[in-house]
Amino acid sequence: MRGETKMHDCRRTKERLIDLVFDEATGTDALRAEVAACPTCRAELRALEETMRTYQRATDAASPSEDSWAGYQARLAARLQIVELEHHSPQASSASSTTQLAPLTNLSNAPTVRSASFASRFVGALKATWRIPAPAAVAAALLFMCLAAYALRPAPAPVAVEPPFARLDAPVQVLTVEVPVVTERVVTRTIYVPREANARDASMARVMRDEAARRAPGARGDEQPVPAANTLVGFRPAADVRLRFIKGNYANEK
Amino acid sequence: MRDETLTSETELIARARGGDRAAFSALAALYGRRVHTLALHYCRDASDAEDLSQEVWLRAFRSLDTFRAESSFYTWLRRIAINAFLNERRAARPHAEESSRDEDDEATETTTARAFDAESALHEKLLVARVRGALSELAPQQRLAFVLKHEEGMTYEEIARELSCSTGTIKKAVARAVAKLRLRLCVEMEEASDAANDATQLNALAARESY
Numbered sequence: 101m102r103g104e105t106k107m108h109d110c111r112r113t114k115e116r117l118i119d120l121v122f123d124e125a126t127g128t129d130a131l132r133a134e135v136a137a138c139p140t141c142r143a144e145l146r147a148l149e150e151t152m153r154t155y156q157r158a159t160d161a162a163s164p165s166e167d168s169w170a171g172y173q174a175r176l177a178a179r180l181q182i183v184e185l186e187h188h189s190p191q192a193s194s195a196s197s198t199t200q201l202a203p204l205t206n207l208s209n210a211p212t213v214r215s216a217s218f219a220s221r222f223v224g225a226l227k228a229t230w231r232i233p234a235p236a237a238v239a240a241a242l243l244f245m246c247l248a249a250y251a252l253r254p255a256p257a258p259v260a261v262e263p264p265f266a267r268l269d270a271p272v273q274v275l276t277v278e279v280p281v282v283t284e285r286v287v288t289r290t291i292y293v294p295r296e297a298n299a300r301d302a303s304m305a306r307v308m309r310d311e312a313a314r315r316a317p318g319a320r321g322d323e324q325p326v327p328a329a330n331t332l333v334g335f336r337p338a339a340d341v342r343l344r345f346i347k348g349n350y351a352n353e354k
Numbered sequence: 355m356r357d358e359t360l361t362s363e364t365e366l367i368a369r370a371r372g373g374d375r376a377a378f379s380a381l382a383a384l385y386g387r388r389v390h391t392l393a394l395h396y397c398r399d400a401s402d403a404e405d406l407s408q409e410v411w412l413r414a415f416r417s418l419d420t421f422r423a424e425s426s427f428y429t430w431l432r433r434i435a436i437n438a439f440l441n442e443r444r445a446a447r448p449h450a451e452e453s454s455r456d457e458d459d460e461a462t463e464t465t466t467a468r469a470f471d472a473e474s475a476l477h478e479k480l481l482v483a484r485v486r487g488a489l490s491e492l493a494p495q496q497r498l499a500f501v502l503k504h505e506e507g508m509t510y511e512e513i514a515r516e517l518s519c520s521t522g523t524i525k526k527a528v529a530r531a532v533a534k535l536r537l538r539l540c541v542e543m544e545e546a547s548d549a550a551n552d553a554t555q556l557n558a559l560a561a562r563e564s565y
Contacts, residue, residue, distance in 0.1 A: 118529045122503060124510060151536040155504070158485040159395055161478040173386065176408050177379055183412055184375055
């Protein structure tokens with residue numbers, strides 16, 4: 101509420117109310133008088149004080165009971181003992197060795213040996229613990245188990261690899277395999293046809309040639325003897341030449 | 355009496371620095387409750403608070419050689435506690451999203467554990483859960499500033515010095531904490547406010563009648 105007094109400003113006063121709650125403000129009396137004159141600021145201050153009273157009631161309710169302090173002290177003493185064993189054992193051992201050399205030396209006044217021995221450091225390293233997240237620990241354990249299983253897996257059976265010539269002392273067996281080879285061969289034959297001969301003479305000459313070829317078995321067609329009738333005497337080239345090309349292997353050769 | 359206490363404290367500190375664990379335990383018995391209360395108001399639950407407060411004592415035990423008696427032992431110890439609180443991840447993690455669930459859980463636990471005084475116990479537990487829910491919505495530094503102000507009665511300047519920030523920041527943090535608490539506890543505040551108003555009106559009426 102504005103205008104309660106001449107210089108009063110509720111918003112600015114409310115910002116300073118927290119100082120009244122904790123008795124922090126300088127000029128507290130003037131502020132209290134100003135708040136007392138304004139119902140709104142007074143209600144606000146009352147609400148803040150009630151908040152802190154409720155908070156105090158809650159913290160009282162949450163505070164541990166008197167019986168729990170004995171257990172708390174016992175647990176703290178146990179943790180202190182562990183810390184003392186971790187950090188003071190090297191000094192104690194060093195002090196005891198010093199005592200053997202100088203029995204009159206007071207242990208509490210003995211100089212502290214800062215450098216820990218290698219054995220104590222090793223023992224400390226064995227007792228060292230690290231806090232790591234549970235998922236990371238599980239993942240590390242699984243990885244370790246997988247690596248261990250991989251390292252300890254049974255060795256695979258050796259695979260028998262036969263050399264290409266395993267038995268060199270075996271008798272050599274020679275096999276002949278006929279492999280048909282396709283080649284090309286050009287057969288050329290020249291046919292001489294006497295122009296003056298008539299068809300009867302020509303047919304007669306052909307019959308004689310075939311008969312001669314039949315009488316000479318094993319002879320190839322191109323190697324048969326030329327009959328006497330087929331001489332070059334009186335030869336004249338034919339008007340047309342008929343060529344026939346036969347392509348194929350030996351079996352199909354004609 | 356105070357001189358005797360200081361003498362005994364100084365003697366305990368000297369013995370503890372010499373390696374006397376019993377003397378250090380005696381110091382812990384002297385200030386243990388105070389440190390634990392700080393941790394209890396800063397942390398989310400009692401187990402975290404016990405861990406954190408004991409961690410403070412362990413740190414103090416390890417670094418007892420660094421105590422120079424330039425300040426009181428408790429001031430030195432409180433500085434260790436502040437560092438431990440701010441460095442503690444569990445205490446610094448946000449719990450705002452868990453606060454409402456915690457209220458239900460704690461209420462359920464209370465009803466099952468204390469059937470004989472169910473209503474008051476439930477009321478207290480809900481109150482504590484609301485307070486913790488409100489504080490958990492604050493940043494760790496803001497929460498710590500409020501706890502130091504409320505529990506330790508430190509001035510804004512002292513808190514600012516300890517937390518290495520400005521006085522204005524501390525003042526805003528405390529005001530924000532109170533505002534959060536007020537928001538969470540608004541039902542009871544309204545009831546209390548109404549009751550206070552009623553009481554004021556009754557007193558006014560009685561004064562008027564007496565005239």
